[in-house]
Amino acid sequence: MSARLIGITARQTNRERRFGPDAACVRCGIAALETLVPIKRSILESHHICARENDPGLTVPVCRNCHAVLTEGQQAAGVTFTTPPTLLHQIAAALASLFAMLHDLCERGMDWAHQLTILAADLDAAYPEWRDLDSARAIGVTL
Numbered sequence: 001m002s003a004r005l006i007g008i009t010a011r012q013t014n015r016e017r018r019f020g021p022d023a024a025c026v027r028c029g030i031a032a033l034e035t036l037v038p039i040k041r042s043i044l045e046s047h048h049i050c051a052r053e054n055d056p057g058l059t060v061p062v063c064r065n066c067h068a069v070l071t072e073g074q075q076a077a078g079v080t081f082t083t084p085p086t087l088l089h090q091i092a093a094a095l096a097s098l099f100a101m102l103h104d105l106c107e108r109g110m111d112w113a114h115q116l117t118i119l120a121a122d123l124d125a126a127y128p129e130w131r132d133l134d135s136a137r138a139i140g141v142t143l
């Protein structure tokens with residue numbers, strides 16, 4: 001094995017040891033750790049779902065790009081990143097932050113559903129027999 005391949009393998013092994021074999025951004029699903037930019041000794045950043053000031057321990061791992069998108073969504077939802085003056089302010093900000101993220105995830109899910117619908121129509125046009133495949137059968141539906 002060449003020194004270059006040994007280096008590549010060592011870096012990949014190091015990434016997997018640090019983040020686990022299934023590490024991925026929860027928003028976009030990117031799992032190719034070698035494509036991500038290391039940030040503060042970590043490839044994935046921790047997004048504070050309810051904003052750090054409201055719940056410092058509630059985080060999810062996301063890539064740098066998705067973290068920027070999610071943080072922008074919090075700001076667009078009016079979430080303030082300051083210490084809440086009362087419990088009511090804290091809960092209101094936490095909920096706005098949480099639902100800003102869920103809104104983003106719903107939009108992404110709707111995009112995926114739309115793409116699947118287009119793919120099914122394209123398959124019908126190009127390969128109509130695909131519907132007869134066992135793997136194409138709807139779960140729990142008998143015809």
Ligand SMILES: [Zn+2]
Nearest residue numbers: 025028063066
């Ligand atoms: Zn991402």
